[in-house]
Amino acid sequence: MAGAHPHVFADVTTIAVFDNSGFVGLKNHWVFDEMYSAAILASADQDNDGKISEKEAPSIKDAVLGPIAASNYYNYVVVGTEFLATRGVQNFKASMKNGKLTLDFIVSFPIPAKNDYTMVTVAVSDPTNYIQITADMENADVEAPDEMDVDFFSDNLKGLTLFRAFRSEVQGLYLRFKK
Amino acid sequence: MKKALVILLVLLVAVAADAAVKKKRFDVGTVSDTVTTTVETPVVAPSEAPKSNFLSVISEAQKTLREKLTSAIAAMKSGEWGAIWKFLFICLVYGMLHALGPGHGKSIVVGYFIARRGRWRQGVALGAGITVTHTLSAVLLLFILYAIFKATVFPAFETGRMGIEKASYILIMLTGLLLVAIAIHDFWKQHKNASSAESPESLPRTAHWREIIGVAAITGIVPCPAVALIVLFCLLNSMVALALLGAFVICIGMTITNVAFGIAAVAFRKGIDFGGRRSRFASIIYNAVTLAGGLLIFTSGLLLFGNLFAGRV
Numbered sequence A: 001m002a003g004a005h006p007h008v009f010a011d012v013t014t015i016a017v018f019d020n021s022g023f024v025g026l027k028n029h030w031v032f033d034e035m036y037s038a039a040i041l042a043s044a045d046q047d048n049d050g051k052i053s054e055k056e057a058p059s060i061k062d063a064v065l066g067p068i069a070a071s072n073y074y075n076y077v078v079v080g081t082e083f084l085a086t087r088g089v090q091n092f093k094a095s096m097k098n099g100k101l102t103l104d105f106i107v108s109f110p111i112p113a114k115n116d117y118t119m120v121t122v123a124v125s126d127p128t129n130y131i132q133i134t135a136d137m138e139n140a141d142v143e144a145p146d147e148m149d150v151d152f153f154s155d156n157l158k159g160l161t162l163f164r165a166f167r168s169e170v171q172g173l174y175l176r177f178k179k
Numbered sequence B: 001m002k003k004a005l006v007i008l009l010v011l012l013v014a015v016a017a018d019a020a021v022k023k024k025r026f027d028v029g030t031v032s033d034t035v036t037t038t039v040e041t042p043v044v045a046p047s048e049a050p051k052s053n054f055l056s057v058i059s060e061a062q063k064t065l066r067e068k069l070t071s072a073i074a075a076m077k078s079g080e081w082g083a084i085w086k087f088l089f090i091c092l093v094y095g096m097l098h099a100l101g102p103g104h105g106k107s108i109v110v111g112y113f114i115a116r117r118g119r120w121r122q123g124v125a126l127g128a129g130i131t132v133t134h135t136l137s138a139v140l141l142l143f144i145l146y147a148i149f150k151a152t153v154f155p156a157f158e159t160g161r162m163g164i165e166k167a168s169y170i171l172i173m174l175t176g177l178l179l180v181a182i183a184i185h186d187f188w189k190q191h192k193n194a195s196s197a198e199s200p201e202s203l204p205r206t207a208h209w210r211e212i213i214g215v216a217a218i219t220g221i222v223p224c225p226a227v228a229l230i231v232l233f234c235l236l237n238s239m240v241a242l243a244l245l246g247a248f249v250i251c252i253g254m255t256i257t258n259v260a261f262g263i264a265a266v267a268f269r270k271g272i273d274f275g276g277r278r279s280r281f282a283s284i285i286y287n288a289v290t291l292a293g294g295l296l297i298f299t300s301g302l303l304l305f306g307n308l309f310a311g312r313v
Helices: A034-044 A057-074 B002-019 B033-040 B054-077 B083-100 B106-115 B120-195 B209-220 B225-236 B240-276 B282-307
Strands: A008-019 A022-032 A075-079 A088-097 A100-112 A118-124 A131-135 A141-143 A149-156 A171-178 B022-025
Touching: A008 A118, A008 A149, A008 A171, A008 B054, A022 A034, A022 A075, A022 A118, A022 A171, A034 A057, A034 A100, A034 B054, A034 B120, A034 B225, A057 A075, A057 A088, A057 A100, A057 A131, A057 B120, A075 A100, A118 A131, A131 B054, B054 B083, B054 B225, B083 B225, B083 B240, B106 B120, B106 B209, B106 B240, B106 B282, B120 B209, B120 B225, B120 B240, B120 B282, B225 B240, B240 B282
Parallel strands: A008 A131, A008 A141
Antiparallel strands: A008 A022, A022 A100, A075 A118, A088 A100, A118 A171, A149 A171, A149 B022
16 A cells, blocks of 8 residues: 655665574664655754764664654564564664664564474565665575574565565565574 | 485475575585585576566655755755756656655545546646645644754654644545545435435535635645655755755645546546436436545545554564
């Protein structure tokens, strides 16, 4: 329905992060369009130096991620037949690069590893398309300790009932992991 | 045995090809040799290219246009005022494409003129009224908040927009319900008078300017964030006149799109009325169409409202 109504544009890359106990969450790297970046920077740049200091980062986080917290920061993680609710955002960093607001953060979805494979499907997309997220899943990566056995590939989400509200070109990251 | 192995391999390759993916591998470690072979067999089944539909194409186009707008504004900032024509042209096209997206009143315009017999100029007026309100409310809200918050205005603007959006969508649903109720009421009245001779009153209801202004107001009142962002970007670069000029031209672009839908809807209803005129079932046709128009508006409001909560987990 809302396929063509973007007001904000973001290029996103992701890394699936694991530790010894299992899946930790998704590292998100978001680069926003210059217009939105300028608007958000202006709202937080107290010293007016065009950069985001450590003191200014929290208000950037509130302005950008606050309104989308209820939507899981547009990180959708499916295990079995359900979307997981996130435990929140960690390691938030914000910077300006070439006039573009760049955010790095981990959206945590702890899933313990078992002796058998756990299948996980991941997508980063705004189903309302207020933010047009272009997530490059082809170049998504995995960070995991050697003890964790992880396979992954990217493909479109067509045919997955849970993702039917998403635009057809949205790519998903398919993962399976075990101890 | 050898044959069986070949069949097995073919099967595995077929399964892998069916998945049609580029399989990347992390930590092969514990996996047995057979499986490794299948996975690393260069399965050249091309990864199915995601189909891009019409809406995705115009979304992508808007992304490109926004980048061009940004660079045009930057060029003017550095004194190259020749870029203004490029800027204005992009604003116009951006507006036209932007209004093709949901939430700009196309289905409301169409629904209304299916529910009501309208004149051409009423079709134009409703289409334009919605986009002018949509733009003006964005510019006004932004300027008012800018006076208070200065450069830090944008989060406040977004909060305001989200509130107005909810109210607007609820009012759109109510408008749809009202049109449906009127259609049912008319139908009921005619049914009761069915014994008496067919009265000329069974002609479909006509559009009223009062209604048109109301529909334009409740639909258009949602401030357009696309306009707001462009206006704010100009303001942050201390180009107030350019901000207003840009908003004006985007508004013209959006109006072109919406008016096209308005004219099409008026024509559609005229066609139905013309076709149904001589029919024995004229009044039933009129009522059914009116009902459909009302339902279309209600559904649009419902979808827009529902979309506010899409993606909640």
